[in-house]
Amino acid sequence: MLIRFVVSNFLSFAEETEFNMLTGSVRRKKDHEYHFGDLSLLKTAAIYGANGAGKSNLVKAIALLQKIVTTGEWNYFTDIQTFRLNPEYAEKPTSFEIEFVMEGKSYSYGLSVFQNIIAEEWLYLTHFGKEDEVVFNRTTSQEGETKIKVNDRYFQSAEDKFRVKLYEEELLPNDMPLIKQLAEAKQTFEEAKMVYKWFRLHLMVIVPSAKSSSMIDFFTVEHFMEFTNDFIKLLNTGISNLIIETHPIDDFFGENDKEEANRVRKAVLSQQKKQGVALRLTNNNFEELMAVQEGDGNVVIKRLIAKHDNKNGQSFDFLFTEESDGTKRLLELSPLFYTYWYFSFTIIIDEVGRSIHPYLLKKLLSKLIDNQETKGQLILVTHESHLLDQEIFRQDEIWFTEKNKDGATSLYPLSDFKIRYDLDIRKGYLNGRFGAIPFLADLNNLNWNDYAKEETGV
Numbered sequence: 322m323l324i325r326f327v328v329s330n331f332l333s334f335a336e337e338t339e340f341n342m343l344t345g346s347v348r349r350k351k352d353h354e355y356h357f358g359d360l361s362l363l364k365t366a367a368i369y370g371a372n373g374a375g376k377s378n379l380v381k382a383i384a385l386l387q388k389i390v391t392t393g394e395w396n397y398f399t400d401i402q403t404f405r406l407n408p409e410y411a412e413k414p415t416s417f418e419i420e421f422v423m424e425g426k427s428y429s430y431g432l433s434v435f436q437n438i439i440a441e442e443w444l445y446l447t448h449f450g451k452e453d454e455v456v457f458n459r460t461t462s463q464e465g466e467t468k469i470k471v472n473d474r475y476f477q478s479a480e481d482k483f484r485v486k487l488y489e490e491e492l493l494p495n496d497m498p499l500i501k502q503l504a505e506a507k508q509t510f511e512e513a514k515m516v517y518k519w520f521r522l523h524l525m526v527i528v529p530s531a532k533s534s535s536m537i538d539f540f541t542v543e544h545f546m547e548f549t550n551d552f553i554k555l556l557n558t559g560i561s562n563l564i565i566e567t568h569p570i571d572d573f574f575g576e577n578d579k580e581e582a583n584r585v586r587k588a589v590l591s592q593q594k595k596q597g598v599a600l601r602l603t604n605n606n607f608e609e610l611m612a613v614q615e616g617d618g619n620v621v622i623k624r625l626i627a628k629h630d631n632k633n634g635q636s637f638d639f640l641f642t643e644e645s646d647g648t649k650r651l652l653e654l655s656p657l658f659y660t661y662w663y664f665s666f667t668i669i670i671d672e673v674g675r676s677i678h679p680y681l682l683k684k685l686l687s688k689l690i691d692n693q694e695t696k697g698q699l700i701l702v703t704h705e706s707h708l709l710d711q712e713i714f715r716q717d718e719i720w721f722t723e724k725n726k727d728g729a730t731s732l733y734p735l736s737d738f739k740i741r742y743d744l745d746i747r748k749g750y751l752n753g754r755f756g757a758i759p760f761l762a763d764l765n766n767l768n769w770n771d772y773a774k775e776e777t778g779v
Contacts, residue, residue, distance in 0.1 A: 322355060322362050322698055323524075323667045324420040324427065328382045331415050333375040335404040335729035340379060342366060342698065345717035345736040352693045353715055357422055360449040363718050365690050367701045367708055368732075370722030375730030376702045377528075379722070380671045384526040386417045389432070391521045393501030398437045406728040414440050420447060421667070423519045429453070430500065430516050438465075438495045444512060456512045457503070461495045469499065475510065523665070527657065529672040537601065537611045539656040540565055540625050548662070549655045552688070556681055558648045561636065562628040570612065573622040585612050586620045608642045625652075646676040651685075658689055661697040668697060674705035683707050690714075716740070 325341035328334045344354055344361040355362045370376045385400055404410040418431030427449050432442040444456040458470045467489050493499060503510040504517035539545045546563060553560050574582035589600045589612045599613040602622075611623040627639045627648075641649065657668050674682050682705065689695065690713060701708075709719065719735040 322357075322422040322665060323700070324360070324362060324422065326379075326383055326420075327416070327418040327431075328379070329416045330403050330410050330413050331382050331417070332378040332402055333373075333404065333724065333728070333730040334378065334382070335407065335410060335727065337416070338730060338732055340366075340368075340720065340732050342700075343717075345715075345734065347715045347717045347736060349711075350715050353690070353718065357425075357427070358449050359451075360422075360427070362422070362698070363715070364695060364697070365699045365701070365714065366718050366720060367703060367714055368720045368722060369703065369706075369709070371724075372704075374722040374724055375732075376722045377671055378730060379732070380526060380528060380669055380702055382417060383419070383524075383669060384528065386419060386432075387520050387524055387526060389498055390430070390500055390517060393498055398434055398496060401434055404729065421519060421524075422449075423515050423523065426512075426515070428512065428516050428519075432498060439498065442499055444500065444516060446512060456510075457499065459493075459499050465495055467493065467495055469493075523667060525657065525660065525666055525668045527668070527670045529675060536653060536656060537565075537609050537623065537625055538599065539659065541611065541623060545656070545659050548659050549652070552658075552685065553651065553655075556651065556685065558644075558651065559629050560627045560644075560648065561630045563652075564626050564628065565623050566626045566638075568622045568624070570620045570622055588612075589614055589620050608640055647678060647681075650676040657699075658685075661689065661699045662692065662695055664697055666697045667700070669700045669702070671702040672704075673701045674703050674708075679705055679707035683710070683713070687713050 323342050325339055325343065327337055327339045329337040342363045344363055353364050355364060368376050368379065388394075389398075401415050403413070403415055414433045414435035416431065416433040418429060420427065420429040422428075427447045429445045429447050430443070433440045438461055439459070440461055442457075442459040444458075446454040446456060448454065454472070455470065456472050459467065461467045469485055469489050471485055488499065488502070493502060500513055500516060503513035506513075540549070540563065546565070550563055553563065570582050570586055571579070574585075585600065585602065592600055599611045602610040602612055604610060608624065612620060613623060614620050625641045627641065627644060628636050629639055630636050641652065644652070654670070654673070657670065660666050661668050686701075686708065689699070708714070715736075716738075717734050717736040721733055721735070723731055723733075725731055
């Protein structure tokens with residue numbers, strides 16, 4: 322569960338800017354909270370703002386930190402772009418810090434990067450805000466000298482101290498994060514392993530261009546198929562039922578493509594011996610397929626089929642690629658909604674409303690958010706003003722982004738404003754009451770007609 326994320330000197334973020342899932346003083350919708358001792362966290366948040374205000378930059382910052390931690394590769398530092406509207410920031414470090422809950426403990430991990438070198442990296446147990454306990458703190462001087470402070474409980478022998486000394490002097494380049502090294506070390510750095518696990522498995526960041534590379538894997542799970550069929554029938558998509566269709570591999574590829582069938586068969590058998598997983602494919606129609614070895618040893622091809630019924634009750638099969646963009650988007654998001662419902666993961670979706678009708682999206686999210694059995698966190702980045710409804714979200718669950726006079730992004734929750742619980746916040750937002758909307762020049766000053774006369778001579 323995400324507690325907070327802090328970023329500075331990255332893209333449109335200049336000074337330290339914080340987004341958090343901490344509860345405010347809001348008294349409504351108590352079922353929208355998770356409790357960890359004295360710490361209360363929100364289950365959802367929606368982030369609004371004008372184009373170019375920095376909403377997506379927040380998502381990019383979190384996604385970049387996730388890549389750095391999970392890959393352990395320094396080359397992602399080349400993706401760091403400092404705040405460019407003030408030349409002074411070229412001489413300042415870029416920093417990311419994230420605090421979260423994982424399996425009953427709270428952690429704070431962060432790093433500061435300057436000129437592709439990790440100037441500082443740290444990991445703390447925060448004990449839900451009561452006390453910070455260092456796990457490690459790594460610093461690198463301008464001369465390139467690295468110092469690592471590790472919690473004393475990891476120094477059980479002279480060998481332990483020697484290993485940290487090796488990290489300082491030889492094993493750890495100053496452009497490589499320590500967290501992954503400790504997570505994979507033979508010695509049990511339990512906190513580092515848990516942090517790495519959270520970034521790798523419990524944090525899901527979905528950018529607008531992302532395509533699910535394993536969507537069909539979900540649909541082969543019976544419980545997930547039941548979950549998706551339950552809600553897709555109610556959304557007026559025309560789909561009456563979703564099924565997984567199975568074909569023997571030779572029948573699927575046919576007589577004219579035996580070579581491809583043999584290639585896939587060999588790849589599946591080889592991969593399953595190594596990993597025990599299915600092989601995902603994409604055919605010429607960009608349809609996602611699954612090749613898998615069944616219990617009898619034969620390789621089969623699985624594909625997702627949507628059933629549509631006509632007014633006479635006759636059922637017709639449609640491929641996923643034949644569905645509308647909105648329906649495809651809903652099906653692509655369904656694994657995320659399922660995960661949010663059943664697992665304590667943090668899911669961040671940029672442009673959640675893309676291709677989906679506003680009314681449909683509103684009803685679907687209302688159903689998900691109001692479910693008292695939900696176990697995860699869902700953070701939505703959106704322009705969709707129809708979701709600005711206090712019947713869906715609490716005031717502390719709605720955030721706005723806005724550029725200040727220096728061109729830097731600021732973040733603030735709706736709960737910072739003193740408003741009634743029955744206020745039409747959608748109308749207030751569109752009228753600019755909370756900021757975070759585009760400021761347009763007088764469109765009457767555009768000389769489009771003059772341009773047309775020059776081109777046509779009329």
